[in-house]
Amino acid sequence: MRSLFLPIASIPEFYTQLAKYGETYYPRVLERHATYEVWRDEKIPAEELYQALKMIRPVEPLKEFFLGSRERVASFPQLFSKQIKPKVIVGAKDCDIRSLIEIQDNVYLKGVLEDPFYKERREKYLVVTVDCPEPADTCFCLRIDGKPYSTWGGDLNLSFGEEGIVVDVLSAKGDEIVEKMGDVLKEADKKEIKKRDKHRADAERKLAKINPEEFVPDLPDRIEHQLDTGFWAKAMANCVDCQACERICPTCYCFLLYDIPVGKGIERIKVLDWCYHAAYGRVGGGANPLAHFSHRLRNRFECKFMAFPRNFKVYACTGCGRCIAGCTGKIDIRKVLRAL
Protein backbone atom coordinates (compact mmCIF):
# COMPACT_ATOMS: atom_id res chain seq x y z
CA MET A 1 0.00 0.00 0.00
CA ARG A 2 1.29 3.42 -0.96
CA SER A 3 1.22 6.18 1.67
CA LEU A 4 1.43 9.85 0.67
CA PHE A 5 1.45 13.09 2.62
CA LEU A 6 -1.02 15.95 2.29
CA PRO A 7 -0.13 19.19 4.12
CA ILE A 8 -3.11 20.78 5.88
CA ALA A 9 -2.73 23.91 3.75
CA SER A 10 -3.19 21.82 0.60
CA ILE A 11 -6.59 20.35 1.53
CA PRO A 12 -8.50 22.89 -0.63
CA GLU A 13 -6.29 22.09 -3.60
CA PHE A 14 -6.72 18.35 -2.91
CA TYR A 15 -10.52 18.79 -3.11
CA THR A 16 -10.17 20.84 -6.29
CA GLN A 17 -8.08 18.09 -7.86
CA LEU A 18 -10.62 15.45 -6.81
CA ALA A 19 -13.40 17.54 -8.34
CA LYS A 20 -11.78 17.00 -11.76
CA TYR A 21 -12.91 13.38 -11.47
CA GLY A 22 -16.50 14.22 -10.57
CA GLU A 23 -18.78 16.24 -8.35
CA THR A 24 -17.01 16.16 -5.01
CA TYR A 25 -18.66 16.02 -1.60
CA TYR A 26 -16.64 16.90 1.48
CA PRO A 27 -17.46 17.10 5.20
CA ARG A 28 -18.25 20.47 6.70
CA VAL A 29 -19.22 21.27 10.25
CA LEU A 30 -22.75 22.53 10.60
CA GLU A 31 -24.16 23.06 14.06
CA ARG A 32 -21.54 20.79 15.66
CA HIS A 33 -22.11 17.94 13.19
CA ALA A 34 -20.24 16.98 10.05
CA THR A 35 -22.42 17.05 6.96
CA TYR A 36 -21.62 16.61 3.27
CA GLU A 37 -21.41 19.61 0.98
CA VAL A 38 -20.48 19.94 -2.67
CA TRP A 39 -16.99 21.38 -3.24
CA ARG A 40 -17.17 24.54 -5.33
CA ASP A 41 -13.64 25.89 -4.87
CA GLU A 42 -14.82 28.04 -2.00
CA LYS A 43 -12.28 30.03 -0.03
CA ILE A 44 -12.72 27.98 3.11
CA PRO A 45 -9.72 28.03 5.48
CA ALA A 46 -7.75 24.79 5.25
CA GLU A 47 -7.77 24.45 9.04
CA GLU A 48 -11.58 24.47 9.06
CA LEU A 49 -11.63 21.69 6.46
CA TYR A 50 -9.04 19.77 8.47
CA GLN A 51 -11.10 19.97 11.67
CA ALA A 52 -14.21 18.78 9.81
CA LEU A 53 -12.31 15.68 8.65
CA LYS A 54 -11.57 14.84 12.28
CA MET A 55 -15.25 14.76 13.23
CA ILE A 56 -17.10 11.48 13.62
CA ARG A 57 -19.14 10.16 10.68
CA PRO A 58 -21.18 12.75 8.80
CA VAL A 59 -24.87 12.94 9.60
CA GLU A 60 -25.82 11.45 6.22
CA PRO A 61 -25.14 7.73 5.74
CA LEU A 62 -23.09 6.78 2.70
CA LYS A 63 -26.05 4.92 1.19
CA GLU A 64 -27.63 8.31 0.44
CA PHE A 65 -25.19 8.60 -2.47
CA PHE A 66 -25.49 5.04 -3.73
CA LEU A 67 -29.18 4.31 -3.25
CA GLY A 68 -30.77 7.72 -3.02
CA SER A 69 -33.97 8.16 -1.08
CA ARG A 70 -36.06 8.28 -4.26
CA GLU A 71 -35.14 7.41 -7.82
CA ARG A 72 -36.75 6.55 -11.13
CA VAL A 73 -35.88 2.99 -12.11
CA ALA A 74 -38.13 2.17 -15.07
CA SER A 75 -40.87 3.48 -17.30
CA PHE A 76 -43.62 1.82 -19.34
CA PRO A 77 -44.27 1.46 -22.21
CA GLN A 78 -41.50 3.85 -23.27
CA LEU A 79 -37.88 2.73 -22.89
CA PHE A 80 -35.96 3.93 -19.88
CA SER A 81 -32.38 5.06 -19.65
CA LYS A 82 -30.42 6.96 -17.06
CA GLN A 83 -26.98 8.52 -17.05
CA ILE A 84 -24.95 8.23 -13.86
CA LYS A 85 -22.07 10.67 -13.60
CA PRO A 86 -18.94 10.08 -11.49
CA LYS A 87 -18.85 11.51 -7.97
CA VAL A 88 -16.27 11.74 -5.22
CA ILE A 89 -17.30 11.35 -1.58
CA VAL A 90 -14.76 12.46 1.01
CA GLY A 91 -15.36 11.85 4.70
CA ALA A 92 -16.83 8.37 5.03
CA LYS A 93 -15.60 6.54 8.09
CA ASP A 94 -14.87 2.84 8.48
CA CYS A 95 -18.43 2.26 9.73
CA ASP A 96 -19.76 3.79 6.53
CA ILE A 97 -17.52 2.04 4.02
CA ARG A 98 -18.28 -1.27 5.71
CA SER A 99 -21.99 -0.52 5.42
CA LEU A 100 -21.48 -0.41 1.67
CA ILE A 101 -19.16 -3.36 1.21
CA GLU A 102 -20.46 -5.76 3.83
CA ILE A 103 -24.14 -4.90 3.73
CA GLN A 104 -25.39 -2.95 0.71
CA ASP A 105 -23.11 -4.81 -1.76
CA ASN A 106 -24.40 -8.13 -0.44
CA VAL A 107 -27.97 -6.99 -1.02
CA TYR A 108 -27.70 -5.06 -4.25
CA LEU A 109 -24.88 -6.83 -6.11
CA LYS A 110 -25.40 -10.43 -5.08
CA GLY A 111 -28.30 -12.87 -5.25
CA VAL A 112 -30.50 -13.67 -8.19
CA LEU A 113 -30.29 -10.26 -9.87
CA GLU A 114 -28.20 -7.15 -9.32
CA ASP A 115 -29.39 -3.58 -9.16
CA PRO A 116 -27.86 -1.98 -12.26
CA PHE A 117 -28.01 1.58 -10.91
CA TYR A 118 -26.31 0.73 -7.63
CA LYS A 119 -23.69 -1.26 -9.53
CA GLU A 120 -22.91 1.64 -11.84
CA ARG A 121 -22.56 4.02 -8.91
CA ARG A 122 -20.24 1.60 -7.13
CA GLU A 123 -18.10 1.50 -10.27
CA LYS A 124 -18.12 5.23 -10.94
CA TYR A 125 -18.02 6.80 -7.50
CA LEU A 126 -14.75 7.37 -5.70
CA VAL A 127 -14.85 7.05 -1.90
CA VAL A 128 -12.23 8.75 0.23
CA THR A 129 -12.46 7.38 3.76
CA VAL A 130 -11.11 9.24 6.78
CA ASP A 131 -9.85 8.07 10.17
CA CYS A 132 -12.01 8.74 13.20
CA PRO A 133 -9.64 10.06 15.89
CA GLU A 134 -12.28 11.36 18.30
CA PRO A 135 -15.02 8.71 18.69
CA ALA A 136 -18.25 9.94 20.26
CA ASP A 137 -20.18 8.36 23.12
CA THR A 138 -22.59 6.95 20.56
CA CYS A 139 -19.87 5.12 18.58
CA PHE A 140 -19.47 1.35 19.00
CA CYS A 141 -17.81 0.15 15.78
CA LEU A 142 -15.14 -1.65 17.81
CA ARG A 143 -17.79 -3.99 19.20
CA ILE A 144 -19.14 -4.80 15.72
CA ASP A 145 -15.81 -5.88 14.17
CA GLY A 146 -14.97 -2.35 13.05
CA LYS A 147 -12.17 0.12 13.68
CA PRO A 148 -11.99 3.88 14.07
CA TYR A 149 -9.92 3.91 10.88
CA SER A 150 -10.16 2.31 7.49
CA THR A 151 -7.51 0.23 5.75
CA TRP A 152 -9.62 -1.27 2.97
CA GLY A 153 -12.76 -0.76 0.98
CA GLY A 154 -12.43 2.86 -0.09
CA ASP A 155 -10.23 4.23 -2.86
CA LEU A 156 -8.13 6.53 -0.67
CA ASN A 157 -7.96 6.90 3.10
CA LEU A 158 -7.01 10.06 4.96
CA SER A 159 -5.43 9.72 8.40
CA PHE A 160 -3.90 12.16 10.82
CA GLY A 161 -0.11 12.36 11.11
CA GLU A 162 2.28 14.75 12.87
CA GLU A 163 1.84 17.85 10.74
CA GLY A 164 -0.70 16.90 8.16
CA ILE A 165 -2.62 14.08 6.55
CA VAL A 166 -1.38 10.65 5.53
CA VAL A 167 -3.12 9.52 2.35
CA ASP A 168 -3.23 5.76 1.83
CA VAL A 169 -3.92 4.59 -1.69
CA LEU A 170 -6.37 1.69 -1.42
CA SER A 171 -7.48 0.98 -4.99
CA ALA A 172 -6.34 1.20 -8.61
CA LYS A 173 -8.89 3.96 -9.13
CA GLY A 174 -7.42 5.84 -6.16
CA ASP A 175 -3.92 5.36 -7.54
CA GLU A 176 -4.97 6.78 -10.89
CA ILE A 177 -6.41 9.87 -9.22
CA VAL A 178 -3.35 10.65 -7.05
CA GLU A 179 -1.06 10.17 -10.04
CA LYS A 180 -2.76 13.13 -11.66
CA MET A 181 -2.43 15.38 -8.61
CA GLY A 182 1.15 16.51 -9.23
CA ASP A 183 2.74 18.33 -6.31
CA VAL A 184 -0.30 18.32 -4.02
CA LEU A 185 0.85 15.04 -2.45
CA LYS A 186 4.33 13.96 -1.40
CA GLU A 187 5.68 10.66 -0.14
CA ALA A 188 4.80 10.26 3.54
CA ASP A 189 7.78 9.96 5.88
CA LYS A 190 8.02 7.50 8.78
CA LYS A 191 7.45 10.19 11.40
CA GLU A 192 4.01 10.97 9.98
CA ILE A 193 3.03 7.32 9.78
CA LYS A 194 4.26 6.65 13.31
CA LYS A 195 2.15 9.51 14.63
CA ARG A 196 -0.83 8.30 12.60
CA ASP A 197 -0.51 4.85 14.13
CA LYS A 198 -0.42 6.40 17.59
CA HIS A 199 -3.62 8.36 16.88
CA ARG A 200 -5.25 5.15 15.72
CA ALA A 201 -4.28 3.25 18.85
CA ASP A 202 -5.53 6.16 20.98
CA ALA A 203 -8.86 6.15 19.18
CA GLU A 204 -9.24 2.41 19.73
CA ARG A 205 -8.53 2.89 23.42
CA LYS A 206 -11.15 5.64 23.64
CA LEU A 207 -13.70 3.41 21.95
CA ALA A 208 -12.93 0.52 24.28
CA LYS A 209 -13.42 2.86 27.22
CA ILE A 210 -16.78 4.06 25.84
CA ASN A 211 -17.83 0.47 25.17
CA PRO A 212 -16.12 -1.71 27.76
CA GLU A 213 -18.33 -4.75 27.14
CA GLU A 214 -18.34 -7.03 24.10
CA PHE A 215 -21.73 -8.12 22.74
CA VAL A 216 -22.59 -11.75 23.33
CA PRO A 217 -21.63 -13.91 20.33
CA ASP A 218 -25.00 -15.66 20.10
CA LEU A 219 -27.11 -12.57 19.35
CA PRO A 220 -28.86 -14.29 16.39
CA ASP A 221 -30.07 -17.15 18.60
CA ARG A 222 -31.08 -14.81 21.40
CA ILE A 223 -33.16 -12.72 19.02
CA GLU A 224 -34.71 -15.79 17.46
CA HIS A 225 -35.85 -16.98 20.86
CA GLN A 226 -36.92 -13.61 22.22
CA LEU A 227 -40.55 -13.87 21.18
CA ASP A 228 -41.96 -12.09 24.21
CA THR A 229 -43.61 -8.99 22.78
CA GLY A 230 -43.41 -7.54 26.29
CA PHE A 231 -39.59 -7.54 26.07
CA TRP A 232 -39.64 -5.48 22.89
CA ALA A 233 -42.33 -3.16 24.13
CA LYS A 234 -40.34 -2.53 27.32
CA ALA A 235 -36.98 -2.16 25.60
CA MET A 236 -38.43 0.32 23.17
CA ALA A 237 -40.86 1.94 25.62
CA ASN A 238 -39.71 5.45 24.70
CA CYS A 239 -40.02 4.88 20.95
CA VAL A 240 -42.31 7.42 19.33
CA ASP A 241 -42.20 5.70 15.93
CA CYS A 242 -40.40 8.62 14.27
CA GLN A 243 -38.32 6.14 12.22
CA ALA A 244 -35.24 8.38 12.43
CA CYS A 245 -33.12 5.36 13.39
CA GLU A 246 -33.95 3.60 10.14
CA ARG A 247 -33.74 6.63 7.92
CA ILE A 248 -30.20 7.46 9.00
CA CYS A 249 -29.01 3.87 9.31
CA PRO A 250 -26.27 3.18 6.74
CA THR A 251 -27.21 -0.50 6.57
CA CYS A 252 -31.01 -0.38 6.27
CA TYR A 253 -31.62 -1.31 2.65
CA CYS A 254 -35.38 -1.82 2.20
CA PHE A 255 -37.22 -0.06 -0.57
CA LEU A 256 -40.65 0.09 -2.09
CA LEU A 257 -41.59 0.31 -5.75
CA TYR A 258 -44.55 2.37 -6.85
CA ASP A 259 -45.82 3.61 -10.17
CA ILE A 260 -46.95 7.09 -11.08
CA PRO A 261 -48.97 7.79 -14.21
CA VAL A 262 -47.07 9.93 -16.73
CA GLY A 263 -48.95 10.72 -19.95
CA LYS A 264 -50.29 7.43 -21.26
CA GLY A 265 -47.64 5.41 -19.46
CA ILE A 266 -46.11 5.03 -16.05
CA GLU A 267 -42.86 5.75 -14.31
CA ARG A 268 -41.63 3.31 -11.71
CA ILE A 269 -40.19 4.92 -8.60
CA LYS A 270 -38.02 3.24 -6.01
CA VAL A 271 -38.15 4.84 -2.56
CA LEU A 272 -36.28 3.74 0.51
CA ASP A 273 -38.72 2.16 2.94
CA TRP A 274 -38.62 1.52 6.67
CA CYS A 275 -39.88 -1.56 8.46
CA TYR A 276 -41.32 0.56 11.29
CA HIS A 277 -43.99 1.74 8.83
CA ALA A 278 -47.33 0.22 9.80
CA ALA A 279 -47.96 -0.78 6.19
CA TYR A 280 -44.52 -2.31 5.63
CA GLY A 281 -45.67 -5.94 5.63
CA ARG A 282 -49.25 -5.39 4.52
CA VAL A 283 -50.48 -7.42 1.56
CA GLY A 284 -53.49 -7.06 -0.74
CA GLY A 285 -56.66 -7.54 1.26
CA GLY A 286 -55.18 -6.03 4.39
CA ALA A 287 -53.42 -8.96 6.08
CA ASN A 288 -50.32 -7.72 7.87
CA PRO A 289 -47.76 -9.97 9.60
CA LEU A 290 -46.21 -6.90 11.21
CA ALA A 291 -49.41 -5.20 12.28
CA HIS A 292 -48.34 -4.70 15.89
CA PHE A 293 -45.63 -2.19 16.68
CA SER A 294 -43.80 -4.62 18.97
CA HIS A 295 -43.57 -7.04 16.01
CA ARG A 296 -42.04 -4.33 13.88
CA LEU A 297 -39.55 -3.42 16.62
CA ARG A 298 -38.48 -7.03 16.84
CA ASN A 299 -38.41 -7.28 13.06
CA ARG A 300 -35.72 -4.58 12.87
CA PHE A 301 -33.46 -6.44 15.28
CA GLU A 302 -34.25 -9.77 13.64
CA CYS A 303 -33.22 -8.39 10.26
CA LYS A 304 -29.99 -6.80 11.46
CA PHE A 305 -28.77 -9.28 14.04
CA MET A 306 -30.33 -12.60 13.05
CA ALA A 307 -31.20 -12.89 9.35
CA PHE A 308 -28.31 -10.88 7.94
CA PRO A 309 -25.51 -12.61 9.88
CA ARG A 310 -27.01 -16.00 9.08
CA ASN A 311 -27.10 -15.16 5.38
CA PHE A 312 -23.92 -13.11 5.01
CA LYS A 313 -21.82 -13.74 8.14
CA VAL A 314 -21.91 -10.09 9.23
CA TYR A 315 -24.32 -8.06 11.30
CA ALA A 316 -26.32 -5.49 9.36
CA CYS A 317 -24.95 -2.89 11.75
CA THR A 318 -21.56 -1.23 11.75
CA GLY A 319 -21.75 0.54 15.09
CA CYS A 320 -21.92 4.06 13.63
CA GLY A 321 -24.25 5.16 16.42
CA ARG A 322 -26.46 7.32 14.22
CA CYS A 323 -29.58 5.57 15.54
CA ILE A 324 -28.55 6.43 19.11
CA ALA A 325 -27.70 10.03 18.29
CA GLY A 326 -30.89 10.52 16.29
CA CYS A 327 -33.36 8.80 18.59
CA THR A 328 -36.13 11.04 19.84
CA GLY A 329 -36.78 8.67 22.74
CA LYS A 330 -33.09 8.36 23.70
CA ILE A 331 -33.08 4.61 23.06
CA ASP A 332 -29.62 3.09 22.93
CA ILE A 333 -29.42 0.05 20.63
CA ARG A 334 -26.45 -1.23 22.67
CA LYS A 335 -28.58 -1.48 25.78
CA VAL A 336 -31.33 -3.35 23.92
CA LEU A 337 -28.78 -5.84 22.55
CA ARG A 338 -27.25 -6.35 25.96
CA ALA A 339 -30.66 -6.92 27.55
CA LEU A 340 -31.39 -9.83 25.21
Next chain:
Amino acid sequence: MNPYESRQANIKEVIVETPTIRTFVLEPKPPLSFHAGQFIELTAPGVGEAPFTPSSSPYVEESMEVTIMKVGRVTSKLFDLRPGDTLAIRGPYGVPYDIERYEGRHVLIVGGGVGLAPLRSLFLALLHNVSAYKKIHLYYGARTSKDVVYDRMFKEWGKIKNVEIRRSVDVGDKNWKEKVGVVTVLLDGLPFKPKDGLAVACGPPVMMKFVTKRLLELGFADEDIYLSMEKNMSCGFGKCGHCRLGELFCCKDGPVITWDRIKHLEDAFV
Protein backbone atom coordinates in the same frame (compact mmCIF):
# COMPACT_ATOMS: atom_id res chain seq x y z
CA MET B 1 -30.65 -5.77 -17.86
CA ASN B 2 -32.96 -3.62 -15.77
CA PRO B 3 -34.87 -5.89 -13.35
CA TYR B 4 -37.34 -3.13 -12.52
CA GLU B 5 -38.58 -2.93 -16.12
CA SER B 6 -41.81 -4.60 -17.23
CA ARG B 7 -42.82 -5.92 -20.62
CA GLN B 8 -46.20 -5.50 -22.26
CA ALA B 9 -49.00 -8.04 -21.85
CA ASN B 10 -52.28 -7.81 -23.75
CA ILE B 11 -55.41 -9.15 -22.14
CA LYS B 12 -56.79 -11.80 -24.49
CA GLU B 13 -59.70 -12.95 -22.37
CA VAL B 14 -61.24 -12.46 -18.95
CA ILE B 15 -62.97 -15.50 -17.44
CA VAL B 16 -65.32 -14.94 -14.51
CA GLU B 17 -64.66 -17.76 -12.03
CA THR B 18 -66.72 -16.50 -9.07
CA PRO B 19 -68.20 -13.10 -8.15
CA THR B 20 -64.79 -12.06 -6.76
CA ILE B 21 -62.35 -14.19 -8.76
CA ARG B 22 -61.44 -13.85 -12.43
CA THR B 23 -58.89 -15.49 -14.66
CA PHE B 24 -57.02 -13.16 -17.00
CA VAL B 25 -55.59 -14.74 -20.13
CA LEU B 26 -52.52 -12.68 -20.98
CA GLU B 27 -50.24 -12.52 -23.99
CA PRO B 28 -46.91 -11.10 -22.85
CA LYS B 29 -44.74 -9.66 -25.61
CA PRO B 30 -42.22 -11.19 -25.95
CA PRO B 31 -43.65 -14.39 -24.39
CA LEU B 32 -42.68 -14.94 -20.78
CA SER B 33 -41.80 -18.53 -19.96
CA PHE B 34 -41.93 -19.77 -16.38
CA HIS B 35 -41.82 -22.92 -14.31
CA ALA B 36 -44.59 -24.03 -11.96
CA GLY B 37 -44.21 -22.28 -8.63
CA GLN B 38 -42.63 -19.11 -9.98
CA PHE B 39 -44.52 -15.81 -9.84
CA ILE B 40 -44.78 -12.58 -11.77
CA GLU B 41 -45.34 -8.93 -10.89
CA LEU B 42 -48.38 -7.52 -12.67
CA THR B 43 -49.02 -3.81 -13.02
CA ALA B 44 -52.45 -2.28 -12.86
CA PRO B 45 -51.83 0.86 -14.93
CA GLY B 46 -51.56 3.94 -12.77
CA VAL B 47 -52.17 2.06 -9.52
CA GLY B 48 -49.21 -0.20 -8.95
CA GLU B 49 -47.85 -3.71 -8.97
CA ALA B 50 -48.72 -6.88 -7.13
CA PRO B 51 -47.31 -10.41 -7.23
CA PHE B 52 -49.32 -13.28 -8.72
CA THR B 53 -48.49 -16.87 -9.53
CA PRO B 54 -49.67 -17.95 -12.98
CA SER B 55 -52.41 -20.58 -12.94
CA SER B 56 -51.79 -21.98 -16.40
CA SER B 57 -49.50 -24.73 -17.57
CA PRO B 58 -45.86 -23.70 -17.87
CA TYR B 59 -45.78 -25.74 -21.06
CA VAL B 60 -48.01 -23.20 -22.82
CA GLU B 61 -45.67 -20.40 -23.79
CA GLU B 62 -47.69 -18.09 -26.03
CA SER B 63 -50.15 -17.10 -23.31
CA MET B 64 -50.38 -17.13 -19.54
CA GLU B 65 -53.37 -17.32 -17.26
CA VAL B 66 -53.46 -15.52 -13.94
CA THR B 67 -56.37 -16.10 -11.58
CA ILE B 68 -56.98 -13.09 -9.36
CA MET B 69 -59.21 -12.37 -6.41
CA LYS B 70 -60.44 -8.81 -5.97
CA VAL B 71 -59.10 -7.79 -2.57
CA GLY B 72 -57.33 -4.45 -2.79
CA ARG B 73 -56.40 -1.43 -4.91
CA VAL B 74 -54.38 -3.22 -7.59
CA THR B 75 -56.80 -6.10 -8.04
CA SER B 76 -59.79 -3.73 -8.11
CA LYS B 77 -58.16 -1.84 -10.97
CA LEU B 78 -57.39 -5.12 -12.76
CA PHE B 79 -61.06 -6.06 -12.52
CA ASP B 80 -61.93 -2.88 -14.47
CA LEU B 81 -59.86 -4.07 -17.42
CA ARG B 82 -61.30 -5.80 -20.47
CA PRO B 83 -59.96 -7.93 -23.34
CA GLY B 84 -57.77 -5.77 -25.58
CA ASP B 85 -56.43 -3.69 -22.67
CA THR B 86 -52.72 -3.67 -21.94
CA LEU B 87 -50.90 -4.50 -18.73
CA ALA B 88 -47.26 -4.44 -17.69
CA ILE B 89 -45.66 -7.63 -16.45
CA ARG B 90 -42.20 -8.63 -15.17
CA GLY B 91 -40.65 -11.86 -13.98
CA PRO B 92 -40.71 -14.76 -13.55
CA TYR B 93 -39.29 -14.76 -10.05
CA GLY B 94 -38.80 -17.35 -7.35
CA VAL B 95 -37.77 -20.96 -7.20
CA PRO B 96 -39.89 -23.49 -9.13
CA TYR B 97 -41.31 -26.65 -7.55
CA ASP B 98 -38.61 -29.31 -7.67
CA ILE B 99 -41.02 -31.73 -9.38
CA GLU B 100 -38.28 -34.20 -10.26
CA ARG B 101 -38.39 -35.02 -6.52
CA TYR B 102 -42.05 -35.96 -6.90
CA GLU B 103 -41.44 -38.75 -9.40
CA GLY B 104 -42.54 -42.21 -8.29
CA ARG B 105 -44.45 -40.75 -5.32
CA HIS B 106 -47.99 -39.78 -4.42
CA VAL B 107 -48.50 -36.03 -4.86
CA LEU B 108 -51.12 -34.50 -2.57
CA ILE B 109 -52.22 -31.02 -3.61
CA VAL B 110 -54.28 -29.11 -1.05
CA GLY B 111 -55.80 -25.81 -2.12
CA GLY B 112 -57.99 -23.36 -0.27
CA GLY B 113 -60.07 -20.70 -2.05
CA VAL B 114 -58.15 -18.77 -4.69
CA GLY B 115 -55.06 -20.60 -3.39
CA LEU B 116 -55.86 -23.24 -5.96
CA ALA B 117 -54.65 -20.87 -8.69
CA PRO B 118 -50.88 -21.46 -8.33
CA LEU B 119 -51.55 -25.13 -7.58
CA ARG B 120 -53.39 -25.46 -10.87
CA SER B 121 -50.16 -24.51 -12.64
CA LEU B 122 -48.35 -27.26 -10.73
CA PHE B 123 -51.20 -29.72 -11.36
CA LEU B 124 -51.12 -29.04 -15.12
CA ALA B 125 -47.31 -29.40 -15.14
CA LEU B 126 -47.66 -32.77 -13.40
CA LEU B 127 -50.35 -33.86 -15.88
CA HIS B 128 -47.81 -33.29 -18.64
CA ASN B 129 -46.06 -36.42 -17.41
CA VAL B 130 -48.82 -37.94 -15.30
CA SER B 131 -47.50 -41.51 -15.37
CA ALA B 132 -44.31 -40.41 -13.62
CA TYR B 133 -46.17 -40.15 -10.30
CA LYS B 134 -47.89 -42.86 -8.30
CA LYS B 135 -51.03 -40.76 -8.16
CA ILE B 136 -51.98 -37.08 -8.05
CA HIS B 137 -54.50 -36.21 -5.32
CA LEU B 138 -56.14 -32.82 -5.84
CA TYR B 139 -58.01 -31.73 -2.70
CA TYR B 140 -59.79 -28.41 -2.73
CA GLY B 141 -61.81 -26.44 -0.23
CA ALA B 142 -63.86 -23.27 -0.74
CA ARG B 143 -66.17 -21.26 1.50
CA THR B 144 -69.38 -22.00 -0.39
CA SER B 145 -70.30 -23.67 -3.66
CA LYS B 146 -70.40 -20.22 -5.26
CA ASP B 147 -66.73 -19.67 -4.36
CA VAL B 148 -65.43 -22.79 -6.08
CA VAL B 149 -62.94 -21.89 -8.79
CA TYR B 150 -62.30 -23.85 -12.00
CA ASP B 151 -65.60 -25.70 -11.48
CA ARG B 152 -65.80 -26.29 -15.23
CA MET B 153 -62.46 -28.11 -15.24
CA PHE B 154 -62.87 -30.40 -12.25
CA LYS B 155 -65.14 -32.76 -14.20
CA GLU B 156 -62.45 -33.24 -16.86
CA TRP B 157 -59.66 -33.58 -14.33
CA GLY B 158 -61.66 -36.21 -12.45
CA LYS B 159 -61.71 -38.40 -15.54
CA ILE B 160 -57.93 -38.59 -15.79
CA LYS B 161 -56.50 -41.90 -14.73
CA ASN B 162 -54.02 -41.46 -11.91
CA VAL B 163 -55.86 -38.40 -10.54
CA GLU B 164 -58.03 -38.41 -7.42
CA ILE B 165 -60.17 -35.39 -6.62
CA ARG B 166 -61.83 -34.39 -3.35
CA ARG B 167 -63.65 -31.14 -2.71
CA SER B 168 -65.34 -29.52 0.26
CA VAL B 169 -67.10 -26.29 1.13
CA ASP B 170 -67.15 -24.73 4.57
CA VAL B 171 -70.88 -24.04 4.33
CA GLY B 172 -72.98 -26.47 2.31
CA ASP B 173 -76.18 -25.85 0.37
CA LYS B 174 -78.74 -27.93 -1.46
CA ASN B 175 -76.73 -27.91 -4.69
CA TRP B 176 -73.50 -29.16 -3.09
CA LYS B 177 -73.26 -32.96 -3.14
CA GLU B 178 -69.65 -33.28 -1.98
CA LYS B 179 -68.02 -32.89 1.45
CA VAL B 180 -68.94 -30.11 3.83
CA GLY B 181 -66.35 -28.79 6.28
CA VAL B 182 -63.04 -27.00 6.28
CA VAL B 183 -60.45 -28.33 3.86
CA THR B 184 -58.69 -30.47 6.48
CA VAL B 185 -61.72 -32.83 6.52
CA LEU B 186 -60.56 -33.98 3.09
CA LEU B 187 -57.38 -35.33 4.64
CA ASP B 188 -59.30 -37.94 6.63
CA GLY B 189 -58.94 -41.39 5.11
CA LEU B 190 -55.93 -40.54 3.02
CA PRO B 191 -55.63 -43.27 0.35
CA PHE B 192 -51.84 -43.60 0.60
CA LYS B 193 -49.16 -43.74 3.27
CA PRO B 194 -47.63 -40.29 3.92
CA LYS B 195 -44.10 -41.72 3.65
CA ASP B 196 -44.93 -42.68 0.04
CA GLY B 197 -45.86 -39.17 -0.90
CA LEU B 198 -45.54 -35.45 -0.38
CA ALA B 199 -47.98 -32.60 0.07
CA VAL B 200 -48.25 -29.18 -1.54
CA ALA B 201 -50.53 -26.57 0.01
CA CYS B 202 -51.65 -23.07 -0.84
CA GLY B 203 -54.40 -20.97 0.66
CA PRO B 204 -55.10 -18.36 3.31
CA PRO B 205 -52.58 -18.34 6.21
CA VAL B 206 -55.01 -19.86 8.71
CA MET B 207 -55.83 -22.71 6.30
CA MET B 208 -52.10 -23.34 5.70
CA LYS B 209 -51.49 -23.44 9.43
CA PHE B 210 -54.12 -26.11 10.06
CA VAL B 211 -53.31 -28.11 6.93
CA THR B 212 -49.65 -28.21 7.98
CA LYS B 213 -50.63 -29.32 11.48
CA ARG B 214 -52.82 -32.10 10.07
CA LEU B 215 -50.18 -33.22 7.55
CA LEU B 216 -47.63 -33.50 10.35
CA GLU B 217 -50.10 -35.51 12.46
CA LEU B 218 -50.60 -37.85 9.52
CA GLY B 219 -46.86 -38.42 9.33
CA PHE B 220 -45.64 -36.34 6.38
CA ALA B 221 -41.97 -35.48 6.69
CA ASP B 222 -41.12 -31.80 7.25
CA GLU B 223 -39.24 -31.61 3.95
CA ASP B 224 -42.22 -33.14 2.10
CA ILE B 225 -44.65 -30.36 3.02
CA TYR B 226 -44.50 -27.61 0.40
CA LEU B 227 -46.12 -24.33 1.41
CA SER B 228 -46.78 -21.17 -0.60
CA MET B 229 -45.51 -18.42 1.66
CA GLU B 230 -46.58 -15.36 -0.25
CA LYS B 231 -45.79 -12.23 1.73
CA ASN B 232 -45.50 -8.63 0.52
CA MET B 233 -43.18 -9.32 -2.43
CA SER B 234 -42.52 -5.89 -3.87
CA CYS B 235 -39.37 -6.21 -5.96
CA GLY B 236 -39.51 -9.95 -6.61
CA PHE B 237 -35.78 -10.60 -6.50
CA GLY B 238 -34.67 -10.42 -2.91
CA LYS B 239 -33.68 -6.78 -2.52
CA CYS B 240 -36.55 -4.76 -1.10
CA GLY B 241 -36.76 -6.67 2.18
CA HIS B 242 -40.55 -6.76 2.62
CA CYS B 243 -41.09 -10.51 2.25
CA ARG B 244 -38.40 -11.64 4.67
CA LEU B 245 -39.43 -14.68 6.66
CA GLY B 246 -36.73 -15.48 9.20
CA GLU B 247 -33.52 -15.86 7.17
CA LEU B 248 -35.41 -16.42 3.93
CA PHE B 249 -36.94 -14.09 1.41
CA CYS B 250 -40.23 -15.48 0.09
CA CYS B 251 -39.55 -13.99 -3.35
CA LYS B 252 -36.12 -15.45 -4.02
CA ASP B 253 -36.02 -18.47 -1.68
CA GLY B 254 -39.71 -19.29 -2.30
CA PRO B 255 -42.49 -18.46 -2.60
CA VAL B 256 -42.85 -22.22 -2.18
CA ILE B 257 -40.92 -23.20 0.94
CA THR B 258 -40.80 -26.59 2.61
CA TRP B 259 -41.82 -26.80 6.26
CA ASP B 260 -38.37 -27.91 7.48
CA ARG B 261 -36.98 -24.49 6.48
CA ILE B 262 -39.50 -22.41 8.42
CA LYS B 263 -40.72 -24.63 11.24
CA HIS B 264 -38.40 -22.88 13.71
CA LEU B 265 -40.27 -19.62 13.18
CA GLU B 266 -43.02 -18.99 15.64
CA ASP B 267 -44.98 -16.72 13.35
CA ALA B 268 -44.56 -18.31 9.91
CA PHE B 269 -48.28 -18.21 9.14
CA VAL B 270 -49.09 -14.74 10.43
